[in-house]
Amino acid sequence: MLFNFAASLYNIQKQENHIIMRTKIKTILTGDGVDYKVNVKGWVRSFRNNQFIALNDGSCMGNIQVVIDLATDEEVTRNITNGASISVDGTVVASQGRGQRVEIKAETIKILGTCDSESYPLQLKNKPSLEFLREKAHLRFRTNTFGAVFRVRHALAYAVHKFFNDRGFVYVHTPIITASDAEGAGEMFRVTTLPFDNPPRTESGSINYKEDFFGKSTNLTVSGQLEAELAAMNFSEVYTFGPTFRAENSNTARHLAEFWMIEPEVAFNDINDNMDLAEDFIRYLIEHAMAHNREDIEFLAQRLADEEKQKPQNERSEMGLIEKLEFVINNKFERITYTDAINILQSSTPYKKKKFQYEVKWGADLQSEHERYLVEKHFKKPVIVTDYPEGIKSFYMRMNDDGKTVAAMDILAPGIGEIVGGSQREERLDKLTERMEAMNIPADELSWYLDTRRFGTVPHSGFGLGFERMVLFVTGMTNIRDVIPFPRTPKNAEF
RNA sequence: UCCUCCUUAGCUCAGUUGGUUAGAGCACAUGACUGUUAAUCAUGGGGUCCCCCGUUCAAGUCGGGGAGGGGGAGCCA
Numbered sequence: 130m131l132f133n134f135a136a137s138l139y140n141i142q143k144q145e146n147h148i149i150m151r152t153k154i155k156t157i158l159t160g161d162g163v164d165y166k167v168n169v170k171g172w173v174r175s176f177r178n179n180q181f182i183a184l185n186d187g188s189c190m191g192n193i194q195v196v197i198d199l200a201t202d203e204e205v206t207r208n209i210t211n212g213a214s215i216s217v218d219g220t221v222v223a224s225q226g227r228g229q230r231v232e233i234k235a236e237t238i239k240i241l242g243t244c245d246s247e248s249y250p251l252q253l254k255n256k257p258s259l260e261f262l263r264e265k266a267h268l269r270f271r272t273n274t275f276g277a278v279f280r281v282r283h284a285l286a287y288a289v290h291k292f293f294n295d296r297g298f299v300y301v302h303t304p305i306i307t308a309s310d311a312e313g314a315g316e317m318f319r320v321t322t323l324p325f326d327n328p329p330r331t332e333s334g335s336i337n338y339k340e341d342f343f344g345k346s347t348n349l350t351v352s353g354q355l356e357a358e359l360a361a362m363n364f365s366e367v368y369t370f371g372p373t374f375r376a377e378n379s380n381t382a383r384h385l386a387e388f389w390m391i392e393p394e395v396a397f398n399d400i401n402d403n404m405d406l407a408e409d410f411i412r413y414l415i416e417h418a419m420a421h422n423r424e425d426i427e428f429l430a431q432r433l434a435d436e437e438k439q440k441p442q443n444e445r446s447e448m449g450l451i452e453k454l455e456f457v458i459n460n461k462f463e464r465i466t467y468t469d470a471i472n473i474l475q476s477s478t479p480y481k482k483k484k485f486q487y488e489v490k491w492g493a494d495l496q497s498e499h500e501r502y503l504v505e506k507h508f509k510k511p512v513i514v515t516d517y518p519e520g521i522k523s524f525y526m527r528m529n530d531d532g533k534t535v536a537a538m539d540i541l542a543p544g545i546g547e548i549v550g551g552s553q554r555e556e557r558l559d560k561l562t563e564r565m566e567a568m569n570i571p572a573d574e575l576s577w578y579l580d581t582r583r584f585g586t587v588p589h590s591g592f593g594l595g596f597e598r599m600v601l602f603v604t605g606m607t608n609i610r611d612v613i614p615f616p617r618t619p620k621n622a623e624f
Numbered sequence: 625u626c627c628u629c630c631u632u633a634g635c636u637c638a639g640u641u642g643g644u645u646a647g648a649g650c651a652c653a654u655g656a657c658u659g660u661u662a663a664u665c666a667u668g669g670g671g672u673c674c675c676c677c678g679u680u681c682a683a684g685u686c687g688g689g690g691a692g693g694g695g696g697a698g699c700c701a
Contacts, residue, residue, distance in 0.1 A: 178660045199658075211651095228661045247634085252651045254662050255635040260693065315700065352701095377699055378625060390701060486697085497697075550701065595701030608694090620692095 149218055155188035163223050163231055169193060170216045170241070172271060174253070176209045181226075182235075184217070187270075190277060190424045194224065194232040205238055212244035212251060212271070259611055266615055266624055274432055277425035278612055281418055282600050288417035289370055289391055289596075292410055298393065299364040303353030303371065308345050309574055316376040317348035318386075349374035354591060355525075355578050357394040358554060361589055362581050368393040370596070378619050382608040383546060385597060387617035394591035400527075400536040400553040403590035404513055407540060407549050408462050410594070411511075415454050418603050426451065426603070433605040446544070447509075450605040453543070462511040462540065465503075467495075470514050473507060474499055494521045497546060504541045511548075512541045524568045526552040527588075528560050538592070545602050551592020558582040 149168040157167060171186030171193075180199065183192035195217050197206070209215065219235040226232070250265050251257070253272060262269040269275045293300065306320050322342040323329065329337040338346040353369035360367045373390040393406065419426060430450035437445045448456060465473070474480055474489045479502060487496040495503075495514070504512050516534040519526075526535035540549035555561040561582055565572050572579065600612040610616035615624045 175662080177663050178658055180658065181660050181663085183661080194661080196659080224659090226659055226661070247652055250634070252635055255650050256662095257635055261635070264693095373701080375700075379699060380625085381697080381699095382695080384700070388701070545701095547701065593701060598701060 153188040154184065154186045154191070154193045157193055157221055157231065157233075158189060158191050163221055166218070166220050167233065168216065168218050169195070169233065171214070173209055173211055173213045173215060173244075175211065179206060182209060182215075182217075184215070185271075185276075187276060190273060190428050194226070194229050195219065195235050195238075196232050197235045197238060201235075201238065205240060208240045208243050209238070210244050210246045210249075211253075212246075212249045214241040214244075215239060216241055259608065263610055263616075264623075270614070273428060275611075277422075277428050278600070278604050278606060279614065280425050281422050281429070281604050282612060284418050284422045285414050285596070285600055285603060286370075288414050289368075291417070292413045293366075293368045293393065296366065298366040298368050299360065301353075301357055301360040301364075301367045301369050303350065303356040303369045305350050305372065306343075306347050307350045308343065308347050309355070315351050317351055318374050318376045320347045320349060351375055352390070352392065352593065354392050354394065354593065355575075357392050357591065358578070358581060358589065361394040361396045361591070362585065362587070365396040366393070367395075380619060382610070383598065383601075385609055385613065385616055385618060388609075388613070389596035391594045391596055392591060394589065396587050396589045398553075398590040399588060400515065400538060400590055403551055403553060403592060404462075404464065404515070404538055407538075407551060407592050407594070408513075411540070411549070411599070412458055414599060415458055415603060419451075419454060419458075426454070429604050429606070436607075453605075454603065457511060457542075460510050462513050463508045464513045464515065466516040467514055467518065467534065468516065470495065470499075470503060474502065477502060477507070492518050492520065500541045500546055504543050509543075511543070514539050514541065519564075522552070524564050524570050525554050525561070527555040528564065536590075542598075542602055544607075545598050548598045548602065549592050549594045551590065553588065553590040556582060556586045556588050558586065 149166055151170055152167040154169055154171060157169070169184060169186065171184045174183040174185050174192050176182050180197055182195040182197065184195050185192045197209075216239040217233060217235050218237045219233040221231050222234050224230060224232040251268055251271060257272075259274075262272060262275065270279060290300065320342075321338075323336065323338075323340065329340040331337045338344070341347070350371075350373060352373060353371060357367055357369050369390070369392045371389065372387055374387055375384075376386065377384070379386075393410075395402070395406065398406065433450050446453075468491065471489060471491050474485075474495075479485055480489055485496075485498055485502075487493075487498065489499060494517075503514075504510070515536070515538045516529060517537045517539075518533060519528060519535045522535050522537045526537045528535055536553035538549075538551050539547050542548040555564065558579065561579065562572055565575075597609050597612050601607070601609055604612060606612050610618065
């Protein structure tokens with residue numbers, strides 16, 4: 130930051146008698162200099178008193194106040210409207226007003242793009258609802274809330290790469306179009322160039338995919354895990370970070386049809402190493418965002434607090450956003466086995482009072498209500514549940530010595546539910562094929578995957594973290610559609 | 625997919641027991657003012673009360689159906 134500021138001063142000096150280079154508003158607001166010439170460009174957030182422009186260029190939460198001369202050409206002032214883009218040459222001076230340290234005394238103002246006030250849908254003073262802004266997703270970047278959310282999203286994406294890069298992981302680009310539909314991670318979107326109305330048929334009447342673009346039936350990926358495992362068999366530590374698609378008809382605030390997932394895969398790691406990695410990773414992401422986007426997170430914390438005030442007392446959360454994030458940074462996650470979790474639930478008050486809607490029984494999957502009890506009521510912190518019954522988990526998870534449970538781990542976060550799902554993978558060929566057979570997974574389609582177990586197999590582990598759920602957690606937003614710029618959900622693919 | 629709630633001005637919302645010309649704040653337009661901080665003051669324009677059907681002398685209001693959205697659940701990350 131100091132460097133940027135010094136650099137911009139250098140540019141000003143260098144070009145004193147020429148056109149001034151653009152300075153980002155963040156640089157001006159975070160610097161401590163005054164009485165120097167700048168050029169700023171941005172969008173008008175408000176224009177008060179025919180004199181004071183609040184200008185934002187997206188570089189930070191804050192606006193810079195531009196003060197214009199009362200004698201400014203009326204043709205110009207008429208076009209300084211909400212949402213208009215302008216370029217300002219002027220001098221950064223100490224502000225006479227009380228709301229800000231510095232402001233820009235404008236010398237020349239150029240209207241870059243006008244914005245018709247009557248038809249511009251963003252009237253920020255009216256606090257438009259998140260639902261309304263969702264329908265204006267092409268414009269919602271220009272609001273304080275979404276500006277902050279997407280700056281934080283960027284910071285988290287950067288931190289993902291930095292975390293793994295600093296630890297010697299190799300970033301692997303796994304395919305988006307895949308032929309295997311045997312992973313069982315969910316319903317898939319079909320990819321085809323065959324005509325809908327009259328596709329070629331085989332003799333038996335089914336669609337003949339031999340004539341399709343790839344010569345076989347293909348889909349959008351539901352996970353890069355299997356391919357990441359292949360790469361881990363050379364690089365030892367790899368990760369993927371890419372779009373993932375699920376054609377489930379899920380209508381919730383936590384599901385998207387197109388979302389971004391991070392999937393590290395590490396050779397020689399067992400389930401405990403895997404949990405350590407996941408925990409370090411989550412903590413690192415939060416710390417990074419807190420350190421680099423403090424202002425955004427403070428704004429979002431205030432937004433959340435205001436929203437909470439609308440709720441009845443008993444539904445309000447005990448911690449504010451910043452407290453919650455600091456709590457996660459400073460406390461180890463609770464680690465319990467699935468069997469322990471069942472025992473805790475069975476001796477809980479809601480269980481005894483028959484408040485749970487779903488059965489709590491060894492062998493049945495934990496339901497949202499159970500997870501929420503464990504995380505939000507019993508432990509009051511993130512919980513890692515391990516060693517699930519083999520019947521409710523995927524084929525590639527490693528069978529434990531008890532023959533009943535697998536080395537799986539789910540991280541449950543307050544307010545979000547499952548944020549990470551991972552496991553130690555079954556590296557023993559005989560056990561893996563046995564389990565695939567039992568779960569009706571066709572081994573011939575996955576022979577390339579089984580080769581890893583044939584040629585130099587090693588114990589290895591990995592997990593998947595839903596990026597949007599992480600962004601939800603850090604921003605305190607409550608609907609996943611508000612943390613991805615253009616959400617894809619059932620019946621909705623606008624923009 | 626299931627349960628539940630909602631849909632009135634550009635936005636956020638009121639609208640009484642079914643009753644006559646449907647309101648407010650903000651936004652917008654015009655004017656005034658000029659060191660404002662959600663600026664202020666005055667004036668003004670703005671409505672397919674989501675759609676269809678029904679009950680009724682009369683429907684924003686009651687009933688049925690549909691569409692869209694929110695919240696919760698399932699599936700999962």
